[in-house]
Amino acid sequence: MAAGTTVDHLTETYRAHYRSLLGLAALLLDDTASCEDVVQEAFIRVHSARGRVRDPEKTLAYLRQTVVNLSRSALRRRILGLKLLSKPMPDMASAEEGAYEQLERxxxxxxxxxxxxxxxxxxxxxxxxxxxxxxxxxxxxxxxxxxxxxxxxxxxxxxxxxxxxx
Amino acid sequence: MSHNGHHGHPEREHEREQEWERPGDGRDPMDGAALRRLLQGAVGDLEPAPDALERLRQAVPARRARRRQVAVGAAAAVILGATAVPVLIRVATTGATEGGHSANAASSHQRTHEITDGRQDAGGPGAPGMRPIGPDGRTHSEQEKGERGRRTTTTPGPASPSSGTPGTPPTAAPTLVASSPSCDRNQLGQGTGTVGTADKDGRIYGAFRVVNVSHSVCAVSGSGVVAARPQGNAESSRLTVIDHTPGDAAVGLPDPATEPSQVILQPGQAYEIKFAWIPAADGGPSGCAKTTAPTPSAAPSQGAPAGAAPQAPGEQQTQQPAPDNATAAKPTASVVLTHTPDVGQPQAADATLPDACAGTIYRTGPLAAQPSQ
Structure with missing residues (x-):
């Protein structure tokens, strides 16, 4: 089943790459507040385009590419401005304050x-x-x-x- | 994670040292290995948000459904064009017999309802290839699969009960994550349709508004159905409802990219579906002043009852304003738009486009409505 495969693939990709992409976004962005949003949006974009997830080998490349693109400020502002992403910060702010604060320093x-x-x-x-x-x-x-x-x-x-x- | 580990490919390692880096003297903080270590270390403590995967599991199918919706909407327009002739015959011939509603011969009232509501009857014999593609371009099964079964009142996954969102702001919040149960059909009511005045080209903008009439918070995420029903001389075969996409003729509608994936409705709040009526290009303000319908079979669609309809020249009649006292016999063209929420019938609201004959209705998905008054 396509849906099943996709979910599995999503989970798999999440486990394999999400954290490193979070790091990638944190290093590329000049504000840590958007990291998680950027990575989320990248995952959503790549995984909602079926053609893009057919070849798992390329998934990471697509994800990185998307994170890079989204990290460029104009695009990111647009996304955040449009609020395509839900619930941007509250969760992360509380749960990850330490790590992100540390990053700032x-x-x-x-x-x-x-x-x-x-x-x-x-x-x-x-x-x-x-x-x-x-x-x-x-x-x-x-x-x-x-x-x-x-x-x-x-x-x-x-x-x-x-x-x-x- | 090994991609980001410290064990680069030996060749690449070598290449790097050659090209970019001074030979490490042990104190240089910026040789390649050191930089790699520093970068890893700087972000090594970042953790995904606790619900990160869950959010993705919900967002990916929703986004995919949006994409499909746009794609199928475009395909539907093509199909509509391609099947115009047979459908014209099928639908138009019965238009007059059922008080101007487009329906099939021998169809029951129930059937009428199903067809005019779009895809409700996707497999039914009454709507082969034509109306089963809903105005929003999706079938029910796809929608249900795609957007986590909104028909159920509880949302699976991490969604918290409605009691968990009392802190949401007073205006409808389009961007909160799925923390509210989907709105049941019986939670939605007080539907209204508003229609603006036509501009010089006959373009009309309007909106449906549907209120959460229950006492609890709920979410609307599916686009629902917008269906067009010809009245009088309007040509059912030349009415199309499609999703608004960037660059289309409905420039007054909001950019689809700004549409929320769902709208959270506090009790008393409403969502809106905006629409635009763009008359067919060559037909003057109503859209069919000089219709180009290719076959004489178009004639019965002119709606005059009991064989009063002329044959091919009938199209010209649509231009002639019917005298008031003759309205019943030869009604002028108009189009009734109906909106049925995604969670199902009955229809929630309707709106009449006056002097509309042939054209395209562009529609948005649910948007957070401004509080009324």
């Missing part, structure tokens, strides 16, 4: 947020999501050369930011 996170968006995206996909440069290029719609350039400049900027006394 994290020096690395602060430094990451100081980077240009492209640099941040490249570093996060490359190092957190562990993609190859080619995968990063594809996901971000950049050339391989741009990925290399953003990556090296991003690392350099991050190095400076982390060494800064603040």
């Amino acid at each position: 994290d020096q690395l996170i602060k430094a990451m947020r100081g980077l240009q968006r492209r640099q941040r995206e490249v570093l996060v996909l490359r190092y957190f999501a562990d993609m190859t440069e080619a995968q990063v290029a594809e996901t971000l719609g950049l050339s391989l050369g741009s990925v290399k350039a953003y990556g090296s400049r991003g690392i350099a900027a991050l190095r400076i930011a982390m060494e800064a006394p603040v």
Whole structure:
């Protein structure tokens, strides 16, 4: 049954990737408040398009791609503005306050947020999501050369930011 | 999670070191491995919201149903066009015999009800290929599967009873998660239909409004049925009800993307279904001033009783305003729209589009209505 498979696939994908995607969103976003919304929306989009879940191998790629897209602020604002997502924060605020607050204080996170968006995206996909440069290029719609350039400049900027006394 | 672990593929590891990173001197906080570790560590404590999976389990089928609804709505429009001729014969010939209602010959009153309500009778012989596709483009079984069986009063899953939502704000809240039971048919009432005035092109906007008349909070999530019933000279074969989608002709309706997946109704609150009447393109304000119906079989649809209908030239008659005293014999064209909530009959509201003959009705799903007065 299609429905059954789908639910199973959803659960399976959730278990395998939800948490890491939450991390991905947290690193890409400049506000932690939207992380869960972005990941939820990505799951909903990918799983409600049947064609996209036929190949489980590709599900993670689709999910990451969607998280990246949604994390770009204009899109995210649009979603949140439209309130497509229900019950955005209350749950998480209470249950996860500690982790998210901690995140806000994290020096690395602060430094990451100081980077240009492209640099941040490249570093996060490359190092957190562990993609190859080619995968990063594809996901971000950049050339391989741009990925290399953003990556090296991003690392350099991050190095400076982390060494800064603040 | 191994994707994000510290064990990158050896080749990639190598590639990275070569391309981006200084050889680690042990103190550089920013070599690749260190960055990977830092990134993992920074977000490692994040936990999904407790109900994250449950929300997805509800939201995915709902979204899928929305998609299907749009797709099938478009398909329905095509089918309508393709089957116009046979349906014209079938439906139109009996239009006059039942007081202008579109119904099949020999159909009982019950049948009339079913057909005009859209897909209620999907498998029935009276509506082959034509009306069974509901105006919102879904069949009942799909809807029930797709949107967690709203017919039941209790919502499965983590939904809390209605007592759990007394804190919801006073206006209908479209975005609260499914924490309220679906509205039963008998919780919905005081239905009204309003119709604005036509613009110069005959376009009319209007809305149905249905109130939660019960004493408890409930949720409306299915789109329900909007059906069009021709009156007088209106052409049943050229009336189409489809879902409003971005870029269609009903520019005055809200963007479908803003539609809530469900509307939570406090007692006394109402939901609205907005609609737009767009007359057929070539037919003047009513939509069929110069109808292009291809066959003479269109003639009986002109609605004059007892063989008074002329043959093919009959279309022209729709242009002629009938004298008042002749209305009963030769009624002018209008279209009655009815709305039946998703949870079932009876119909909750109707609205009459005056001087409407042939065209398309675009409709939204349930929206939170502003408090009346």
